[in-house]
Amino acid sequence: MDNTVIVIGGGISGLTAAGMLAQQGLDVTLLEKENETGGHLARWDRLFPDRKKASDVLDFAMKGLNNAKIVTGVTITGISRHQNGFTVTSPLSQYTASALLVATGFELFEARKKEEYGYGIYNNVITSADLEEQFKSGRKVLTSEGKTPGRIGFIHCVGSRDEKVGNLYCSKVCCVTGVKQAIELKEMFPASEVFNFYMDLRMFDRHFEELYYEAQQKWGVSFIRGRLSECSENPDGSIILKTEDTLTGKPLKMTIDLLVLLSGFVPSGGTRGISKMLGLQEGDDGFINSADQHSQNNLSGIEGVFLAGALKGPISVSEAVADARAAAAQVTCYISSIAVTHD
């Protein structure tokens, strides 16, 4: 065993882990499928809870790369195991290492699969990712008719907690994303009404609950407990929502100008592909199981293969960074022949 490591995936987890491993003196190569690193984070504007720029977090990770080798545009076609480690093959090249750190991440649920929400059919239905892109571009967020949206709706749990689309799990971070984006739209259009349609509000981390409070108290965002059942389109392009306000127990119909779907996480194509090549253990939800969710959450159960980030399930950026560093520490121990599990 030598001190070579391959990190598969150049999102925030992969970049963070690669930097830490390089800092610890290992010979790191990061392989990224797309032409640029940064993953989803590169497409986002601002992060919850403190509204810092996503690019700040990305820059921090990039600065910390040290002498890690970054190779982009790599499609991995095979991974084989040999006595001293692994060989990762792509159409143009081959990479070898003693250990693999898989950080292949997630994709967003394809909102068009929730057919009754009309994504891809009704012009004024967009996803949170679409909205985040618009924020990042600095443009005003207008309806498809070019007007200021007077009334905006956010739908929580799109593609999550939903047996109809085959995803039972909660995607965890969409709730706080919805609260954040609601505030951002209120900042953009103080006179507009913003409604968040939720089932439960998962304000799970520090300062998240306070953000929810701020959304209500400072910005007047309305929160209605009811899941969107269907929407349809008026001739003028506005969207009609049908939900139930479950707290008052009455069906509710509302016309809004812009509908934002908070799409959840699904395992990425990269995760599914690498998982098959390596024989990683997939859970019922399609995400990758670690050797133990509590005590060995960066081990895969396969010797020399480590896991970091969203491929194991929905995760926030701060958690992904922490998880990547934990994974890097485990890899370093492994490479240094220090035991990483105890009996």
Added chain:
Amino acid sequence: MKPGGKRQIWDEYQKEIADDNYFYVRSCVRQNFFPGAEKTFFRYMKQLGRNVVENPSHTTCSGIGYHSDIVPFETAMTMVARQFALMTEAGYENFVTSCITSFGLYSEVLETWEHFPEVEEQTRIHLRNATGREFLKPKNLAHASDVTFKLRKEIADAGRYRLVNQDTGKPIRVVEHIGCHYSRMFPNKGVGGAEYPYVLVGMIEDWGGEVIDYPERRHCCGFGFRQYLVKANRGYSISASKKKFDSMKPYKPELILTNCPGCPMFLDRWQYAISEMEGTTYGENGQGIPVMTYEELAGLILGYDPWDLGLQVHQVPVEPLLDKMGIPYDPEKKFLDIDGNFIGKPKSPSFLKFY
């Protein structure tokens, strides 16, 4: 609206519909209120060289009784089993229903037997005890609108008329209405699924018409079984239809096309009732919006005489649409019996134009 989004969904919900040799079971509502429709189905199936058989010993599936909860599930399942037994006895394996509630019931029963094989066993025992009959499950279950959908291009090719306004050259604007029990319980048993069903859209498109979407497209017509059968409950039923009419009116539909036999009856009659109650009509110039079933429309496309199809028993007259499509008909023959004698003319509603 981006039409491409719907196309993708339609491609994803493909349903297997048998090619030929159909065992056909009739609809209680259709036979009562649209007596010409099923005969029309047999007629165009024959014209297109397909074999459809009916066993005169078949009965209601008891769907209306089942969904108004006077008929227990075990009874309904055994009624279904008996129909399958008649199919098996006739040597057929492709089962086609005229009624959508039937289609839903047959689907529900087959699914139940899948999930609970002991229930299927029990049903076999019941049927044996009651009638001595045995049955095989159909290899293919479809609704007659599925079959018509499958043959829509052949119908278009053999057709004499199109869903086009002959004067303006514009496609006829059509609202399509799918019966609730077609795909709500099992979306993958409907052509196009539950949200954007394609079974009627396909017919309208291939026959030259333009499909209108409108906010309450998916809303139930309001039959509600007991909500209509009992007079005290009819407010539910008429309100549901009214909701749809109010929603579709701004889009100026010229035709409502349905696949369920009950829906056209309600969408036709509630226009009348609303006009009597409020004076409101939903078509142009005091007319209603004509409502048709797919058999009737297919028959028109193929050039069958409107009075053979049974269009004279619609409360909302279909003549304005026939005029637009350039389909000839003899108004004098509308209310004649089979010997050519005048039966008498129905009274005219107070507001809704009638011919």
Added chain:
Amino acid sequence: MGALYEKLRQDVRFVEGLKACLNCGTCTAICPAAEFYNYQPRKLVDILQTKDDEKILELLKSDTIWYCGECMSCVTRCPRNNAPGLLITALRSLSQESGYFTESEKGRQQLAIKRTVGHWILKYGYCLYPSQITPENHPEQGPIWEWEFQNIEKVMERLGANYQKAGPGVLRAIPQEDLDEIKKIFDETGGTARFEKIEEYSKQKAEEMGIQLDDGLKNDYIKHIYTAVNKDHTTGS
């Protein structure tokens, strides 16, 4: 878990229809009955999943379980694959089997349905029959139906039906041996027993209410249940 809940669990439709409800409201959002009546399928399912026999008994006696139109819109949408529409069928079955249906205004209507649709299934082999759909009971069918009703044989003949005749065709006379088979099916599967129960319990209720009930449709009790509507059913109260 009480006796009533256990009984419901014996109905496969109940087992199919109740997994676990998270009260999201997509069913109520789309329910035509929730638009029209004081009814929320979500609340119904929430009650059922408590398995509380007292609450279930209350439901069986209430109008609540009779508002549903069994359109199954709820089934299409529920993210937990529950089916409020199926649960309703199980509740309605139990309510009639146990006699509680006569405690509610809407529940009492079952006798009217039994004596119309129920009788027609056994007598004609159809759920509906032209001679029985009288314009008097169905003014909403319009003058067109009145005309069809008054001239039924001629209209049927004109449209190629085989009305009341032997052989295949629209509204043919279904052979008696087939109708006998249907009756045997009803006897064998509890259909006849259900019909009898509906009659039995309704008779008791009519007596209790002091309203005259005899056979057929032209008596005070049938007229009453067919038309009585109290204002508490619809929203706004």
